[in-house]
Amino acid sequence: MNANEHARFQALHQRYLTELTLRGKSPKTIDLYTRCLRQVCDYFETCPDQLSTDQLQQYFMHLVEHRSWSLVKIARNALQSFYQYVLGKPWEYVPIVKAPKVQTLQDVLSLKEVERLISRTRKLSYQVYFLTTYSLGLRLSESLNLTIADVDSHLMRVHVRCGKGKKDRFVPLPLMTLKALRRYWATHRHPDLLFPGWHPREWPSVSPPPASPG
Numbered sequence: 519m520n521a522n523e524h525a526r527f528q529a530l531h532q533r534y535l536t537e538l539t540l541r542g543k544s545p546k547t548i549d550l551y552t553r554c555l556r557q558v559c560d561y562f563e564t565c566p567d568q569l570s571t572d573q574l575q576q577y578f579m580h581l582v583e584h585r586s587w588s589l590v591k592i593a594r595n596a597l598q599s600f601y602q603y604v605l606g607k608p609w610e611y612v613p614i615v616k617a618p619k620v621q622t623l624q625d626v627l628s629l630k631e632v633e634r635l636i637s638r639t640r641k642l643s644y645q646v647y648f649l650t651t652y653s654l655g656l657r658l659s660e661s662l663n664l665t666i667a668d669v670d671s672h673l674m675r676v677h678v679r680c681g682k683g684k685k686d687r688f689v690p691l692p693l694m695t696l697k698a699l700r701r702y703w704a705t706h707r708h709p710d711l712l713f714p715g716w717h718p719r720e721w722p723s724v725s726p727p728p729a730s731p732g
């Protein structure tokens with residue numbers, strides 16, 4: 519791109535960034551979408567508002583051949599939102615990207631495999647973390663974000679906050695997991711987090727006496 523095109527791209531990029539932010543998109547989504555916009559511009563060395571249908575077909579053919587279907591879908595969504603939010607144009611190129619319908623089953627560890635994983639882990643923190651993640655059916659980040667207040671030992675459930683789709687949910691709490699969490703928490707007695715050593719938040723310098731999970 520020449521100097522004028524580069525300046526126009528920067529202006530469009532900033533407008534797109536502003537629109538995504540105002541529409542409540544997460545920082546991760548904003549980063550992915552704006553990166554996809556920059557990549558298609560770099561591919562053709564032109565501004566996105568100058569792309570033709572043939573160019574978009576060529577670009578997505580390149581993605582289909584060399585990238586994962588998940589990335590193809592992200593690029594499609596990024597360009598679609600750019601056309602709608604910034605250019606004020608309807609997206610007319612969705613049919614050029616059609617992911618194959620493949621149904622797969624996720625690999626699930628058997629009970630013996632989980633027992634072997636935990637038994638071969640020496641540190642108590644890892645043992646309790648793996649047990650919590652598996653027994654509650656959580657994602658890794660969801661386990662790390664658990665707090666003492668999320669554990670309800672009376673109703674025997676755990677409040678999982680901001681999961682997939684930024685949605686909260688409750689999951690059953692096995693008695694074995696509750697006992698393990700209490701045993702591990704007694705080793706660090708953090709006033710808020712269940713797994714403080716792995717969490718980016720800092721410990722508070724001054725805090726009231728902590729309460730045990732549940």
